[in-house]
Amino acid sequence: MDRNFNRRTFIKGTGAAGLAGLAGCSGGPDESTPTETSDDGTSTTTTSDGGSAGGSATVNVGMVYATGGLGDGSFNDQAQIGIQQAAEEFDVSYDESQPDSVSQFAQYQQQYAQSTNPNYDLVSCIGFLQADSLSKTAPDYPDQDFMIVDSVVDEPNVRSYTFAEHEGSFLVGQLAGILTTKSFSAGSGSTQSDSTNVGFVGGVKSSLIQKFEAGYKAGVKYANSNVDVATSYVGSFNDPSAGKEAALAMYNSGADIVFHAAGNTGTGVFQAAQEKGRFAIGVDRDQSKTKPDYADVILASMVKRVDTAVYNAVKAQVNGNFQGGTSVSLGLADEGVAIVYGQQLGADISSSVKSEIEASMQAIIDGEISVPTNPNQVSG
Template sequence: MDRSITRRGILTGACGGITSALAGCTSVVPGMGTGDGDGATETATRQFDQSETFIGMLYATSGLDDDSFNDMANRGVKLARVRHGIEYKNAVPETVDQIQALQTEYAKSTNPQFDLTVCIGFLQQEPLTKTAKEYSDQKFMLVDAVVDRDNVANYVFKEHEGSFQVGVLAGSLTSQGFSAGAGQTRVDRKTVGFVGGIESDLIKKFEAGFMAGAKYADEDVEVLREYVGSFSDVEAGRQAAQSMYDEGADIVYHAAGGTGVGVFQAAQENGRFAIGVDSDQSETDPRYANVILASMVKRVDTAVFNAIDTIEKGEFDGGSVQSLGLDRNGLEVAYGNVVGPEIPELAKLQVDDTRFKIVNGEIDVPTTPEEV
C-alpha cells in the first residue's frame, strides 16, 4: 500500500511513550517520522492511527552509528518508510539482559500496535524463543539466527562466502608488494589477520571463510586470529589489530561491529591495511578510507526491507528461513573508495572468479575454522 508520511517522530531522546521498559533502561534513538534525529516528540497520550504500518526496530547492543551492522538495518527501515510510508520506533538495548524485556514491550504495546518487530543480531535468538511463544499473535523478524515459530520470519546470511572473497583479496595482496592510500604491504611476509567480536558460530563463519580465501590465493599465507569479546570496544579492537601488525600482518579483516573502528585506527597508525564488514566502511567512516581495501557488505538493509514489504503486501512469511548468499546478492565485495581503484586488476579478477565458482558449486566454502 502507498501511504504518505503525515506525522513526525514518536519519541526522541526520552524513552517514554510505549511502556516503562522502553522508558529509561535503553539507549533509545529517534524513529517514526520524517527523519531520525529531527527533534520532534510525541506524548504518551497520543493516539496513533492504526491504519498505518508500525515497525518496532530492536538493534544489537553495539548501537546505531556503528557504521556497520546496525546502520545497515536502519537503512532498510528508512527505505521502507520512503517506499511505503511506514512508521517505526528504534530501541537499542544497553545489555543482552534487556533484550527480552524490550521484545516484550513491543509485543504488548497497543498505542501504537506494532505490525512487525525486527530483531537484529544472533544474541536476540534465545530471548525471542520465549517472547515469540508467549506472544504468538505478534509478528517478528529475526536477523542472523533462527527461531522455529510460525510468527517469526528468519533471515540468515552465508557470511563465509563473502568472507572467502575478501580473504582471496587479502591473500593475493600480502603475497606481493602493494602500496596505496596510507598503507603498504611488506614484501618479506605473507601474513594477514582476523579480529572477531564475540566468539560464536556466526562469527566463526566469517573467520573460516576469510582463512580459506587467503589460503586459496596463496597456501603459504599465515592467518592470525583473535576474538575480543565485544562488538563495541574500540580500544580492544585497536590492541588486537596492533598485535597482528606487530607480528607482520599486512591486512586485518574484522567481523566485530563497532569494535572494528579500532582495527582501522591501528591500520592507520602502522601504515597497513584493513578490510571492513557489513557496510562499505570506506564510505560510512571516511576517516579511515585511506587504509580500507574493501568491505564485505552484508545486505541486512535488503533483508529488513523485504520483511517489511511482506507485511505491507499481507504476505508475512512466518516460520520461514531466508538464506542470503552470493547467489541471491545477499553479499558483495565493495572496494574502498580511496584504496580500491589502486588494487591490481588481476587481484580483482581473481575475486570475481571465486564468486562464479562459489555460486556454481565449484568452491565449497567452509563454515568453521576447523574445516580450513
C-alpha cells in the first residue's frame, strides 16, 4: 500500500462516480470548486475551507464515512458538517473517503494511518459498522489517534462517541402516537381516522438501530398503549427502493406515520409517504431541510449531533488534549439528540402536542422516565 498517497485524493473506488455523489451535498465540489482527475483515475478536489488540501495545516484529519456516502441528507452529511465547522474555526485540513462496503473500512483506516505525506493527526471513523475493523487497525498503529462514532472501541488511541438515540426516538414516537389517534392533515399528508398504526423502518439490524426502534416504540406506547407499531429492517443504509417497499407495506396496512433510522434508505420512506398521502419522520438531521422535496410529508426528525462529536474530537486534537481510551455518550441533557419539527409541517402541530412532548423530554432528563434500549423491553 502506498504510504505517501496524494492527500488531495478522495479515496473512492468508483472514481468519477464518487465525485458526482459529492456534488449534491454541502461542502462537495460544485461549479466553482476546481476538480481534476489524477493519472490513476481517482478524483481530486480542494478542501472546503478555501485552501488546497495539499497546503500545510497544524492538524490533518482523515474522514472515513459510513456506507451510503455523502449526500444522504442524514448521518454522513451530519458528520461532514462537524469537520467543515472545525476547518473553518481552526487551522485544520481534511480529506474524505467514502467506502462502498464494510469490507473497505480497514483499507481506508490503514491508508490514513500509514500516510507520512501528510501525517494524519486524527482519523475519524463514522458509523458503528467500522468498529470491528478499527479494533484491529488501532493496535497496529499505536501512535495514531482515532475517533469513532456510534460504537465503543476499547483501545488506548481511540476516543469513542455514542448517543442516547433511544431518548430522542422516544419523543418522535410520542408525536406519532398522539397524531395517529387524531384527525390530522398538513401538507400532502393526513391520518386515517379508522386506524391507529405507525411504523419503523431500520437499515442494518443491530443493537444500535434497535435503540431507535426501542425508543420509538416506547414513545408511541407512552402516548397511547393501543397504537400498533410495525417494524421492518431492510438490511442496508443505501437502498431507497427497499425502504420504499417496506414503508408502502406499512401504509397499505393502515400506518399513518413511519419513522426511519436507515440512512439513504429512508429516502424511499419519504417517497412512499408522498405516494400514499401519509407522514414520515426523519433521522440524524432535519430532513425537511436536507430532503426538501419531501418536506410536505416530514412531520419531524430525530436529530443526532454527529457533527458535535466530530467537531469536539478535532477541537481536542487542535488543543492538544485529545484523550484516547475514553468514551462519551451524548443524550437529551447534552443536546446530543433532539426532536426537530418539520420546516413545512411543524406549524400545523398544535402547541398542546408540543407541550406534551416537551414535558416528556424534561422528564427523561430528570430521570422520571426511563427509556428502554431494547425493543423487547417495551411493554404494551
